[in-house]
Amino acid sequence: MTTPDVCPVLVNGDWQDLSNIETSPVHNPSTGEVIALTPMCTAAHVNDAVQAAAAAFPAWWETPPVERARVLFRFKMLLEENFEQVARCNTREHGKTLIESRGDVRRGIEVVEFACSIPSLLSGQTLENVARGIDCETVRQPLGVCVGITPFNFPAMVPLWMYPVALACGNTFVLKPSEKVPLTAIMIARLLERAGLPRGVLNIVHGGRECVDKLLEHPQVRAISFVGSTPVARYIFQTGTRHGKRVQANGSAKNFVIIMPDADTDQSTRSVIEGAFGCAGERCMASSTAILAGKTPKDILSSLAHAAKSIRVGPTDREPQPQMGPLITRQHRDHVAQLIGTGAAEGAKILSDGRDLQCNSGGFFLGATVLDEVQNEMAVAREEIFGPVLNVMRADDLENAIGTINCSPYGNGASIFTRSGKSAREFKHRVKAGMVGINISVPASMAWFPFAGWGDSFFGDLHMQGTEGVQFFTQQKVTTTRWFAEGEGSVWSSK
Numbered sequence: 001m002t003t004p005d006v007c008p009v010l011v012n013g014d015w016q017d018l019s020n021i022e023t024s025p026v027h028n029p030s031t032g033e034v035i036a037l038t039p040m041c042t043a044a045h046v047n048d049a050v051q052a053a054a055a056a057f058p059a060w061w062e063t064p065p066v067e068r069a070r071v072l073f074r075f076k077m078l079l080e081e082n083f084e085q086v087a088r089c090n091t092r093e094h095g096k097t098l099i100e101s102r103g104d105v106r107r108g109i110e111v112v113e114f115a116c117s118i119p120s121l122l123s124g125q126t127l128e129n130v131a132r133g134i135d136c137e138t139v140r141q142p143l144g145v146c147v148g149i150t151p152f153n154f155p156a157m158v159p160l161w162m163y164p165v166a167l168a169c170g171n172t173f174v175l176k177p178s179e180k181v182p183l184t185a186i187m188i189a190r191l192l193e194r195a196g197l198p199r200g201v202l203n204i205v206h207g208g209r210e211c212v213d214k215l216l217e218h219p220q221v222r223a224i225s226f227v228g229s230t231p232v233a234r235y236i237f238q239t240g241t242r243h244g245k246r247v248q249a250n251g252s253a254k255n256f257v258i259i260m261p262d263a264d265t266d267q268s269t270r271s272v273i274e275g276a277f278g279c280a281g282e283r284c285m286a287s288s289t290a291i292l293a294g295k296t297p298k299d300i301l302s303s304l305a306h307a308a309k310s311i312r313v314g315p316t317d318r319e320p321q322p323q324m325g326p327l328i329t330r331q332h333r334d335h336v337a338q339l340i341g342t343g344a345a346e347g348a349k350i351l352s353d354g355r356d357l358q359c360n361s362g363g364f365f366l367g368a369t370v371l372d373e374v375q376n377e378m379a380v381a382r383e384e385i386f387g388p389v390l391n392v393m394r395a396d397d398l399e400n401a402i403g404t405i406n407c408s409p410y411g412n413g414a415s416i417f418t419r420s421g422k423s424a425r426e427f428k429h430r431v432k433a434g435m436v437g438i439n440i441s442v443p444a445s446m447a448w449f450p451f452a453g454w455g456d457s458f459f460g461d462l463h464m465q466g467t468e469g470v471q472f473f474t475q476q477k478v479t480t481t482r483w484f485a486e487g488e489g490s491v492w493s494s495k
Contacts, residue, residue: 006037007182007206009045010189012052013199018045024179024208029095029326030315032362036093038179041207046174046214049203053145053172054220056200061142061170063198065119068168074195075164076112079105082191090155090184095326095363096279097316101156108160108188110447111465118168121470134482140474142170143222143246147215149176149236151228152328153282153386155184161451161464162225163202169473171223174203176215180328182206216240223473225464226250227284229384230410230456237459248460248472250453252384253284253412256405257441258427260398261294263417267439269303271417275441276390277311277368280324284457285413287441289374289381289391293401301372301392305351308368308390315361326363327387333364336387340369343380343391349373354388376407384410398423406432411454413443434458 006023008015023037060068079086083105090101124138148162155177163173177185189204205211215221216239223246226236230251240247257275259268275287292300314322327333337355344350354367366388374381374391381391395401405414415437416427424438434452437443445451450463462472 004034004036006039007186009039009041009049009206010186010202010204011045011049012055012203013193026093026180026182027329028092028317028363029328030317030361030363032330032364036183038182038206040179041205041211043210043214046205046207046211046218049174049205050145050215050218050220052200053174053203056198057142057144057172060167060172060198060201063170065122065168065170068170069116069118071192071196072112072116072118072164072168075192075197076109076116078191078195079109079112079188082187086156086184086187089187090181091316091325093181093183094152094155095316095328096282097321097323097325099321100279100325104154105156107154107447108157111157111160112164114447114466115164115168118470121467122169122474124476130480134480136478136480138476138478140169140470141477142474144171145174145221146171146223146473147174147176147221147225149212149215149224149226149228150178150185152178152180153279153284155181156188158227159185159188161227161469165469166223166225166473167197167201169470171473172201172203174205174215174221176205176207176211179206179208212236213239216245217243219243221245223247224249225472227464233459234456246472248462248464249458250284250451250464251457251459252410253286253453253457254289254381254384254408254410255285255287255413255433256289256291256408256415257287257437258291258293258395258398258401258405258414258416258418259296259300260416260418260420260423261296262419263296264419265297265300265303268417269300269307271439271441272390273304273307273311273368275415277308277324277388278442280327280366281388282328282386284384285435285442285444286386287413287415288385288389289393291393291395291401291404293395294397301351304390304392305370308352308370311368313357313365313367314359315363324368324388326365328364330364332387333366336366336385336389339380339383339385339387340371340389343371343374343378346378346380347373347375348378348380348391351392376404398426402427402430406430409456412457413437415439415441415443434463
């Protein structure tokens with residue numbers, strides 16, 4: 001059997017192969033095969049990457065924004081030209097379907113497109129005569145070395161949430177992709193090199209706790225972006241800020257969808273199923289809990305169960321493509337299956353049991369599961385399952401449904417399906433979530449709007465994406481100016 005290759009790190013423009021170092025396996029989740037090895041970088045490796053980024057910063061900062069934008073325009077073109085190869089790499093190491101991987105890459109490209117407008121986004125403000133003969137202006141300047149620590153669930157999109165905007169603003173960057181899915185990040189970074197990015201402006205390291213802690217503590221790192229679970233997001237935020245870093249940290253989620261009695265049954269059922277089971281539920285915007293408010297149609301439960309059981313699950317690294325792929329690892333698959341069992345033991349009623357799925361490819365598969373009669377105190381209601389499980393809860397009316405949502409410590413997304421403008425407006429106004437959907441089950445924001453999680457779903461002040469992303473990666477400087485004619489205003493003047 002051939003030994004899988006060890007993924008390289010990128011330091012100061014050089015792709016380095018690290019030998020004699022601990023590694024972590026990268027699997028093809030469709031087969032269970034180990035397809036690569038991720039090196040566990042030490043503090044010394046991290047220091048080399050940060051030093052390279054710091055050395056590259058002065059020249060990149062002085063590069064005019066329009067020239068930085070031209071690099072990103074070329075990068076965008078290369079992403080389009082290599083779109084299918086990147087999507088297939090994404091599918092191979094993550095397990096999501098090709099359609100989902102294409103969406104993953106497309107949403108990342110949209111952030112690059114947004115970053116290409118950086119000359120306008122960096123424009124400051126000017127006001128003359130703030131006092132007689134005195135003018136005032138603001139400019140935005142980069143921070144320096146910025147860091148991105150990204151999760152496994154969107155190998156293309158989430159890194160592209162971060163470094164295109166950071167680089168456009170004039171910062172340099174160190175990326176630590178998930179050790180479970182490093183291949184897509186490496187492929188995309190090679191395209192950015194081809195676009196003409198100078199050496200050292202983007203660097204890549206891999207690893208676990210030691211690698212992350214060094215990034216959080218390094219004195220030359222100015223800002224940290226993170227996406228992952230809430231316990232880790234809280235740790236990243238607390239540790240990073242304690243060491244003087246600016247931090248934005250996206251955490252876990254529990255996203256609710258209210259189905260009102262007047263909702264279109266077919267439309268709402270289809271949307272909830274797609275929102276719950278897209279990407280096998282491994283996304284922080286998954287619509288993981290449906291709340292049936294009031295006297296919803298009696299057939300909606302049977303419709304949800306039937307739709308879940310009808311989802312074709314299978315390997316995504318071949319044709320024909322299934323509708324849902326595997327989970328990321330065997331351990332995670334087993335954890336989700338265990339949570340389903342816990343839910344049943346605590347009183348939930350299983351309408352569709354994904355544990356019954358049979359698949360002989362050797363991959364990490366679990367079928368779509370629907371749990372009815374879920375209560376707030378159950379583990380499946382409290383924990384982010386991050387798998388193909390839809391909880392169904394009940395509420396007497398919209399008031400109680402909103403109350404159930406607002407009791408959650410999380411606040412990423414919340415949606416409602418209704419034909420009533422009054423109900424929709426009441427929901428939008430009162431629900432405690434940063435991204436709200438009206439007849440949309442996954443209200444994830446586009447690149448030019450912030451990804452605006454609330455509560456324990458986000459730690460920090462400025463969110464990723466949109467103008468908040470630009471604000472996060474820059475600092476404002478205010479200059480107040482007064483010019484004198486010769487002798488004017490001099491305390492030594494004899495006039």
